[in-house]
Amino acid sequence: MKLSQIGIQRLLRIASVLIILGLGLEVISLLWFHPLSFVLFAFVAAALIGLGILVYLASLVFVVSAPAERQE
């Protein structure tokens, strides 16, 4: 499936879910004083947030590319 077929609104929802999940895990990692909390933050929370940001940026690219496709 092409990115343009998914739709910007769905991409925004996916980005939001990923960011909320990542931030929720970041809060847990900050409140949990244990060596594993760093692993939870670095490998799970930060990865989810980063992926959410990338999906959001992909949605921006999709918005920019849409009018060009319509002109064609």
Add this chain to the structure above:
Amino acid sequence: MIGVLICQIVLSIVLASVFLVRPSLTRAASWKILAFIGLCVLPALCIVGGMNTHMQRSEQTKFCISCHAMENYGKSLHLDDPKYIPAQHFQNHRVPPVMACYACHTDYTIYGPLKDKLKGLTRIYMQYVSTPPNPITIPGGFKNAQCLHCHAGARSFEENPVHSAMMSTLTSNQLSCISSGCHDSVHDASQVDHLKMWSLRQ
């Protein structure tokens, strides 16, 4: 500091929730800017802030000894015998007590803390996936640079005839400060339960 980060995270969650429920809001220009802040800028700042907080937290003594394998090393800081170098430094505040482990066990280089984090991750792997070594050893051995970072240039160290006679071998790490016959009483983690402890009387 952690309070500011939590506020930032909560604000970011609220904004992301708004765009989860009503993604159509981003059609308006002002909401587009808000979406950029809520879904890109703030989460990126949360990653940076979180990493900074975790890095600072992992420098604390109580963080190091929160691992089961490190418990006896933490206890050894309270030994009631001045010949034990870590205990002597910890009890007399020759190192900051809240970050005593970090003060003596990090490389004093620009990437020291980062290298230590990577080493620490291998320790976590050993603890939870494979088996931790017994006794725990420092890869590459304890480097004199850790001691010389504070002691080099100090009058009591420089004017000691034993130190001045072997200064070049100490600085080149040919002879370890904790080698036999010198400052060889370090943590002694295996015997710590049988030794007398010191505690601060209130």
